[in-house]
Amino acid sequence: MSGHLLEIQNLRTDFSIAGGVVRAVRGIDLFVDKGEFLGVVGESGCGKSVTMLSVMRLLSENATVQADKLAFDGRDLLSQGHKKMRRMLGDEIGMIFQDPMTSLDPLYTIGNQIMEPLRIHRKMGAGEARRRAVEMLDLVGISSPEQRLKQYPHEFSGGMRQRVMIAIAMSCNPKLLIADEPTTALDVTIQAQILELMKDMQAKFSAATLLITHDLGVIASTCSRVVVMYGGLIMESGSVEDIFYHPMHPYTTGLLSSISDVGDTGKKKLSPIPGSPPDLMNPPAGCPFTARCDSAMRICAKARPALAASETGVGHGVACWLTGAAAKGTEALAK
């Protein structure tokens, strides 16, 4: 267990807002191993971004984060002070955000912003930091990096800005790269390029990558392991094969049947999941997917199934009363 690079146990994040408390994340266990490419997938508002921002302590002040364990590279993150935590960000943990158009400070040059983590964490002088910045820009595929360094974010296209964000995140050679919907705001051809670049960078720097997305296509083309989230909980987790070929959770099945394949001739009908996600201000007591689930039983609304190992594969876990260890529990209850 201690071999994990990032380990999260029973993470809970609440936001206090005017009308009450939003329980955005309601008890999540997650780990990232050194050098692996993990995907976290789920629809908007399922808590996937909040999970990562909770770990990095980048949430606004109205958020409270609790966990049984939060560890990064053998260090307990819960006991780290704010300043120590900040020192790890940009150095050992790099982050890329969803919207490259707004993620760079419009008033400073690209160079200034790439050099920032280098000067803070590596204590580099201006000259050294500039050389490294040029190197990084070159590495992420930006041509004539010396000139581009002096330019401002508005002189870059969306895809180029995301490349710059990757360059910033990777500049200090982090052990973990967290990418929060890195391709959502980009058009399809650029998406593919950015994903390619991320895979490339992961191979070069051998950093573990945690990719947050709502796009199963993105997951399929990059990740080795997948976590499916819904309503602030993990529904299913496993290898890409497990999730795509042997999905066990009705939610995962639903997600998969709502997307199209390249090979589709138009005969297959896409079936969206009816209904909308649960209100996290009053989260349901049982499985959050109950209301939208075709195979929902009475127990689903009453008690929350634990994430239990499924028989299909090693490391394949499902939180559903229909399958795995939980199903045995239901059988026992039925008797």
Place this chain on the structure above:
Amino acid sequence: MTKYVLKRLLAAAISMLVLITATFFLMHAVPGSPFNPGEQRNVPPKVLENLRSKYGLDLPVWKQYLNYMNSLSHGNLGYSFKKLNYTVNELIVSGFPASAVVGALAIVAALAVGVPLGITSALKRGGWLDWLSMILATIGISMPIFIIAILLMYVFSMKLQILPIYGYGTASHLVIPVVCLAFSPIAYITRLMRSSMLEVSRQDYIRSARARGVSEFMVIAKHGVRNSILPVVTYIGPLIAILLTGSFVVERLFMIPGLGRYFVTAVSERDYSVILGITIFYGAFIMLCTLLVDIAYAIIDPRVKFTD
């Protein structure tokens, strides 16, 4: 850039011409004149007539206008009608320094208090400092300057007797006038800075700066302030012009020998040349300040481009 500045200066010159012309004819259209028999009862009519012809007031208005524009083109603002043997140029030179000192100190005070207060109330939203600044701002925006002046005079000059009640000359004479002048700008700047900083602190680039490991202080000082200062810059442009050229009320209340005082008396005495001279000076100053603000925009925000 040079081309832009030249273009702006040309536009300013045209605005000045309109300003001067409008002021000139409005002034003459207002009933009464500097040497009106009705107002100067003990002066023999013959003397008034001589005075009027000395200052060219007996000529048709359009001719007076042309004469004035002619002397103005030589940088000569003419003689004051009421202050004997004083040219308007001399009045401005003698009055401007006092106005400028009080005004400059008020601007420095407004920025030094308003900007940090706005930032802290944005960052500690709902805290006691935020409430205090809110109360201060409401007072500063709604309370007229002369009431603040009288309150300060009462407390510090009469009760505590630590500051002189009026006059000009020593540093202690400056305290109350500067506080009076700075009070409402502090309130405005605090509110502007607060709302702007609140807006900026929610931006993605602030979060990504944090994710890069930038310390909280630097996130605010480097990325926060520069992004949120523009509304304040917009506000202080005209404010600088207003404060430096003198606040009529404050100069009157505290007997500060500044420009504002001359202007007020000139209007009531129909001292045409002084009214025009100070209007021109004031107008030119405002135009210069707005130009400087626009240039400051481009320095702060690289996205602002001058279109030639």
